Amino acid sequence: MVQQRKRIAIIGAGPSGMAALRAFKAAESSGAEVPDVVCYEKQDDWGGQWNYTWRTGTDRNGEPVHSSMYRNLWSNGPKEALEFAEYTFDHHFGRPISSYPPREVLWDYINGRAMESGVKESVRFAHAVRRVEFDEPAERFTVTVDDLRRKTTLTEVFDEIIVATGHFTFPNVPDFDGIETFPGEVIHAHEFRGAERFADKRLLLIGGSYSAEDIGIQSHKMGARQVTMSYRSGPQGFAWPAGVDEVPQVQRFDGSVAHFVDGQSREFDAVVLCTGYLHHYPFLPHDSRIDSPNNLYPDGLYRGVTWQRNPRLHYLGAQDQWFTFNMFDAQAWFVRDVILQRFTLPDAEARQAHIDEWKRKYAAVVDDDAAVRFQGDYIRDLIELTDYPMFDLDEVVETFLAWKADKKVDILTYRDKVYRSVMTGTMAAVHHTAWMDELDDSRERYLSTPVGVGAQPPR
Numbered sequence: 001m002v003q004q005r006k007r008i009a010i011i012g013a014g015p016s017g018m019a020a021l022r023a024f025k026a027a028e029s030s031g032a033e034v035p036d037v038v039c040y041e042k043q044d045d046w047g048g049q050w051n052y053t054w055r056t057g058t059d060r061n062g063e064p065v066h067s068s069m070y071r072n073l074w075s076n077g078p079k080e081a082l083e084f085a086e087y088t089f090d091h092h093f094g095r096p097i098s099s100y101p102p103r104e105v106l107w108d109y110i111n112g113r114a115m116e117s118g119v120k121e122s123v124r125f126a127h128a129v130r131r132v133e134f135d136e137p138a139e140r141f142t143v144t145v146d147d148l149r150r151k152t153t154l155t156e157v158f159d160e161i162i163v164a165t166g167h168f169t170f171p172n173v174p175d176f177d178g179i180e181t182f183p184g185e186v187i188h189a190h191e192f193r194g195a196e197r198f199a200d201k202r203l204l205l206i207g208g209s210y211s212a213e214d215i216g217i218q219s220h221k222m223g224a225r226q227v228t229m230s231y232r233s234g235p236q237g238f239a240w241p242a243g244v245d246e247v248p249q250v251q252r253f254d255g256s257v258a259h260f261v262d263g264q265s266r267e268f269d270a271v272v273l274c275t276g277y278l279h280h281y282p283f284l285p286h287d288s289r290i291d292s293p294n295n296l297y298p299d300g301l302y303r304g305v306t307w308q309r310n311p312r313l314h315y316l317g318a319q320d321q322w323f324t325f326n327m328f329d330a331q332a333w334f335v336r337d338v339i340l341q342r343f344t345l346p347d348a349e350a351r352q353a354h355i356d357e358w359k360r361k362y363a364a365v366v367d368d369d370a371a372v373r374f375q376g377d378y379i380r381d382l383i384e385l386t387d388y389p390m391f392d393l394d395e396v397v398e399t400f401l402a403w404k405a406d407k408k409v410d411i412l413t414y415r416d417k418v419y420r421s422v423m424t425g426t427m428a429a430v431h432h433t434a435w436m437d438e439l440d441d442s443r444e445r446y447l448s449t450p451v452g453v454g455a456q457p458p459r
Contacts (some may be wrong), residue, residue, distance in 0.1 A: 001291045006035035008339060009143050010160040011132075011283070013041035013123050014048015015110055016316035017164035017179065023388075026086075030387075035339065038156070040158065042066065042128040046114060048166055050107040056191040063128055063150040066169050072222075072441045073195040075103045076214050077415060080419040081399050082325040085389040087113040088423045093447075098431035100415040102441035110325065129236055129283045132161060134310060141312070149459035156375030160339055163281065164316045170280035173273060176206075177252035185270045191214060192272060199223035200269065204258055206230045206250055213238070215272055217411060220244050221436060228266060229274075230258075238411040279318070288313055294320045296375055297362040301352040304358075305331050306338060311345050314338070321373040322372045322400060323379060326391070330379045332386040343385055367450055396424045404413060412436050 008024075010017045017039055027035045042063055043051055052069040059065050075082075078099040083089055089097060092112045114120065124148050126148040131134050133142045133207070141158045171188040179186065185197075189211040195218040205212040208231030218229045220243060227244045229236070235246040248262045259265045279298075281289045288307060292298035298318050300308050307313040314335045337343045345351065356376070365371050376393040383390050401420050406414035415435040418428035431438070432449055 006159045006339070007157065007163065008035045008037045008160050009141070009156070009399065010037065010162045010164055012037040012048065012164035012166065013039050013043075013046035013125075013131050014164065014166055014317075015050070016112060016166065016328045016332070017041070017048070017162070018046055018114045018119075019325070019328040020162050020164060020316060020335065021122055022113065022117050023329070023332040023336040025117045025119050026333075027340065032340065033169060035159070037122050038158075039123040040127040041123055041125050041131050042148065044125055046120075046123060046125075047107050048112060049101060049168060050110065052103060054193060054415075056187075056193065061126065061128075063148065065190075068167075068168060068190045068192075069103055070192050070215075070218075071196075072102070072218060072439070073417055074435065074441065075100045075106060075212075076210060076415075077322075077324075078399055078403050078417075078419045078428075079106070080421050081323065081396050083330060083404070083421060083423050084325055085391045085423055086329075087116070088457075089423065090424045090426050091420065094301075096426050096429040097447070099417060099419045100427040100431075100435065102443075102446055104441065104443040105446050107444055111170055132284050132288070133186060134285075134288070134312075139312065146304075160312045160314070162314045162316060162335060163318075165281065167278045167279045168292075170278050171273070172276045172278050174275055176250055176253060179271075181255050182253050182268075182271060184268065186273070187271075188273045188275070192279070195219040195224070198270060199226050201229075201269040202226045202284070204228050204250075204266075204268040204271045205228060205274050206271065207276070208232060208234065208236055208246070208278070209274065210273075211274035212236075213411070215274060216244060230260065238407060239409075241412060242306035279343055290315065290318055291313070292318075295362070296320050296371060297358055297364070297378075299355070302345070302355055303334060303382060305335050306345070308348070308351055309354060311351070319375070322375050323396070326396075327379050330382040330386075330388055333386040334382045337386050347391070354438075368404065372397050392422045 007108045010020050024034045024037050042068055045051060049067050051067050053064050053067055053332055076418055079101055092109050103118045128148055131148055141161050143158060144155050146153050171190040173188055198219045199222055201224055203219050205216050213236060216229055220227050229246045230250050231246055232249045247260050247264055251259045251261045256267050257265050258268055279290045290298050296319050304310055305314050313369045316331045356370040365374050380393050406417050418430055420427045
């Protein structure tokens, strides 16, 4: 009797889902027999967050908009820290590029790797997963999916599930006393599509992390009259330019006036809630959903990926992230090897002991430097178990730390700095235009050399 091929469902074709597709293709290319892999993606193309859309709220199919991408978004961390170990920027672009590419260029990079793999035929676009149910006696999942183009519903059966939908798409929207009286625009960062709208406006950003930092500086760059960031835990502490500052938490609103817990009050024209995102997996039963704050080691996941209660269910990219693309690769290669039975999962007790050990390590993380090193160690632990190319994780950590130092020196010019690739040894090129002067984030502009514009040294 011929044994039936395993069937694997990947939910989501963003960078994590694309990593999983690449991992299976790499195994197949080396001669391994791989399962039948189907990837469901509710958007019309892959790329996840990197798919820019002008839409907010719902897309043209009435589905919640997935992407939080906005115009003029440039990488806020060096590309050398996210580079794929087996598909480099040098390979893709054929020449050095700068360390901080804009969104179109990064999408082009991840798209190029996936296209080289020839895995697009495995992706069913405009397919929204509605429900995943596990039949314990049969040890199989039933997946119910809506084909959004044909307006039909289908049901399929799979042996294992990889959840790769990300967790920066469902906004956390807190309430504030009196905010309903604010007469101006109030949006979440998920709905932000460009800073031009805030030119000559007094902007309040509620939140003290990366979204507030980047939207705030973008708005300053695009001519906002005043940018104020309101923090809950503590200030970011950068040397902000004139017209940008930080204040403590909002206490209440009274019309256009915001009152803060330190007694200050200011008038604003617009408010952006940079208050983070929540884990949200409505297609899964509650006992299979991650219920965790956004942190570096969510509870319930063996080696950060395999669901402890049901090791046939896996999550990619569920952690808070310093590392991104190459971490998703490390996770995808490990999950692939679990599914291919190249790695034998220990029993539930041993898996829980491993989870507890890493939670203890995470509890000892006291600052950002330790957090970066923790995630580097986590990635090393995964790569050592697979055939994914090992790279100098300690050097990537040093790149992250240098990036943090650059931001402290000047929050407006850190994107003009360059770093050396850990994968190829290539030094990044200096972009032809300083970031503060560059108002065109297109791939064509980025890869061009404008007439009369020479390379400007990092400032």
